[in-house]
Amino acid sequence: MRRRAIALLWALGCEPSPRTAEPAPLAAIPSDAVAATADDTRRAAPGPAAPAPAPAPRDALVLVTEPDVLDALTRSGLSLAQVGFAREAGDNAALAKDAHYRSIVDALAGDLAALAADDPRAGVGLRHTHRLxxxxxxxxxHAWFELxxxxxxxxxxxxDPRHCGETRLIYRLAHRAVQVREEVRSRLPMTVNVVLWQRDDGHGCRDVAARxxxxxxxxxxxxxxxxxxxxGPLAPARRGLDALAAIEIDVQTSRWPGTIRPDLGGHASYMLRVFHRAERSMVAAPLENTPDVAKLRGSKAARERLLAWLREPATLDAIDxxxxxxxxxxxxxxxxxxxPRGLARLGNRPFSQLLRASDVAELPLAEHASIGTPAALLRRLDAxxxxxxxxxxxIAGxxxxxxDADDPDRVDALAVGSSPHLLGDLPRREAYLRALAAGEPVDESRPLPDHDPIAGGHGAHCGLGxxxxxxxxxxxxxxxxxxxxxxxxxxxxxxxxxxxxxQLGTMxxxxxxxxxxxRYPKDGARTCEQDGVCNGNAVGFPAGSCARTCTALGDDEACGAIPQLRPFNDCLASGRGFATCMRRTANPAAMRACDRERACRDDYICARIDGHGVCMPPYFLYQLRVDGHPP
Known part of the structure; x- marks a missing residue:
């Protein structure tokens, strides 16, 4: 009995109480009892200690996107209203009663008003050529934000070395409406990122990682x-307003269809904002590593401060x-x-708007792996x-x-909801987390976003000289x-x-x-194999996309559906829902297959059709365009 009591105390993490009296001398115990006890002790004497059981295998969580988990988290207090604004609100009308949320809406209203003032063709709805x-x-x-x-x-x-990194809770705008007697539910091209500090509770970042x-x-x-x-890492004590680092906004502010920008395959713009919480409102915060181009162009002193920062050896090492x-x-x-067209467009490259290769040519770049030339340095800075x-x-900005939930009848669904860059970076992040949790050295370096960890697979970026x-x-x-x-x-x-x-060209x-x-030279057209046709930029396919009938599909092909552009747009303009118009106007076609391991090329997303993924232009999906939704 005493042995069992000691075992229980150890299991509870306690030591047995110290003895308060000496045990009785052996002479006081009958000799036959002593002999029996000694014999039992010899039989029960333990052999070599058994090895400790191996720790149970554990997953290293760096990304959670499973809808069932996210729904459970939302029910546990992780709605946008609760985490970002410390209030209860089931929809955006209720959330708009909060002064801090309303200040974000007001800031975005100013951005949209400025956009409309500069563009007389811009407005809300399909009747405008530039849709806001x-x-x-x-x-x-009728709208809300979903985790x-x-x-x-x-x-x-x-x-920020004061903390152990960040937790980011990503919310997407969603809405519901009735359209021609049909209930329509869709997400919209806007995300809100609630950034929480992962704080050291006094035990170091190793314990933070282990959570x-x-x-x-x-x-x-x-x-x-x-x-x-x-x-857990999202315990109530770790997600209060005192842990709030920032609220980040990414919203598609306007979209032009391919018929309006036939050389590009369409055009869309996105507004990026970061807000910090003040006493009565959210205030605009500086954007990380994003230079104020207008300010630096207008101030020689500010430009010199930028160049002085770049000349510091520690800066170059950190950029690398x-x-x-x-x-x-x-x-x-x-x-x-x-x-579309990513970093081929100067508007997406603030540093390249300010600096030329000659401005950084004298820097000691050759000793750095990822910024060995002026072009590489500027691209790294822009990224x-x-x-x-x-x-x-x-994926579409x-x-x-x-x-998306697994609904086989849905035509407005993503097969892969994460970008090729994000999915490719997950192994690095997981290795970092495991090393930190184990108390091992970590590699703080991050590869260039253009880098493809699948060793230059189809659609990956590659150097041109x-x-x-x-x-x-x-x-x-x-x-x-x-x-x-x-x-x-x-x-x-x-x-x-x-x-x-x-349709190959240069920007x-x-x-x-x-x-x-x-610009598309005459020799820029590629002939589509197997009697395929080229769906061009003018009908919304950036750089064109080969398609053919759904017969004898190859390993990297799947049967998708391509809507006929004019009938599809006419259907939407009549007030019918996106799903109805897709079913009425789309034709089956062989397209490139995709999944989490097989990424689409730039400017295409992995859409789900009949249970599998195919690469399509993003704005063929209702949930990735600001236009065509019911009011």
Whole structure:
């Protein structure tokens, strides 16, 4: 009995109480009892200690997008209203009663008003050729924000060493309406990112990292319970307003269809904002590593401060490793990004608007791996900006749109709700988390967003001759092809198969993105194999896309559906729902297959059709365009 009591005390983490009396001498015990006890002791004497059981395998959580888990988290107090504004609100009309939320709406209203003032063709709805975001969604009782992702960014410790990185809760705007007697529900192209500090509770960042290690094969309910439990990373004590670092906004402010920008395959602009909480409102904050182009152009002293920062050896090392932090005094408080064509457009490259290769040619670049030439340095700097980041291997200006529920009848669904850059970076983030949780050294370096960890697969970026991009190479059997960017090409097969680009050209770009132009030489057309046809830029396919009938599909092909442009737009203009118009006007076609391991090329997203993924232009999906939605 005494042995069992000691075992129980050890199991509870306590020591047995000290003895208060000497045991009786052995002579007081009958000799036969002593003999029996000694014999029992010999038989029960333990052998060598058994090895301690191996720790149970644990998953390292760096990204949570499973809808069942996110729904459980929302029910546990992680709605946007609760985490971002410390109030209860089931829709945006209720949330708009909060002064802090309302201040964000007012700031975006000013941005949209300025956009409309500069563009007389802009307005809300399909009757306008330049379609604007409907601000009414942000205060509507029929709209709300859905939690679509939990992102563990413990790897962002270098950006603020006072903390152990960040937790990012990503919310997407959604709405419902009745359209021609049909209920319509859709998400919209706007995300709100609630950034929470991961704070050191006095035990170091190792303990903070360990909170994200969960038992393998946890059910959605178990995972949600772990995350919001007292020891979890999203415990109530760790998600209060005192932990709020920022609220970040990414919203599609306008979209032009391909018929209006036939050389580009369409055009869309996005507003990027960051807000900090003040006593009575949210206030615009400096954007990380995003220079205020107008300020720096107008101030020689400010430009000199930027160049002085770049000349510091520690700065170059940090830029090379992807962890530089530009002085906030040089930063903009709002930024725009533009699609399609990513970093081929100067509007997405703030540093390249300010600096030329000759401005940085004298810097000691050769000793750095990822910034060995002026072109490589400028691209690395641009990729650190808000605009450059959002346009580097992203999906329609976003990196996390969220996974759609598994509804086989839905035609407005994503097969993959995360960008190629995000998915490609997850192994690095997981390795970082495991090393930190184990108390091992961590590598703080972050690769260039253009880098493809799948060794130059189809659609990956590749160098076109500048030595600074020599490490970006195509896998065997693929050819580095100029699609639109004179700096980096795209890895493609030697012949144009379903989903491959078929209109190749070069971008003539200026700081004003509305003046960008694509030029297509006569030899820029690629012949689509197997009697395929080229769906061109003018009908909304950036760089064109080969399509053919759904017969004898190859390993990287799947049968999708392409709407007939004019009938589809006429159907939408009549007030019918997106799903109805797709079913009425779309024709089956072989397209490039995609999934989490097979990314689409730039400017295409992995849409779900009949249970599988196909690469399509993003604005063919209702949820990724500001226009066509009912009021």
């Amino acid at each position: 975001f409907d601000l009414g969604w942000l205060t509507s009782e 679509v992702g939990v992102v563990n960014r413990v790897d962002r410790r270098p950006f 994200w290690l969960v038992p393998e094969r946890s059910t959605p309910a178990q995972l949600a319970t772990h995350l919001v439990g007292d020891d 490793r992807g962890i530089a932090v530009m002085p906030a005094s040089l930063a903009a408080r709002s930024s725009s990004s533009f699609t 650190l900006t808000c605009a450059g980041c959002h346009e580097s291997r992203s 976003f990196h996390l749109l969220g996974d 500048d030595p600074g991009f020599a490490a970006l190479r195509c896998a065997s059997g693929l050819v580095c092809t100029v699609v639109d960017d004179p700096e980096l090409g795209t890895c493609l097969g030697a012949t144009a198969q379903a989903g491959d680009p078929c 003539s770009t200026q700081a004003d993105p509305l003046r960008d132009r694509m």
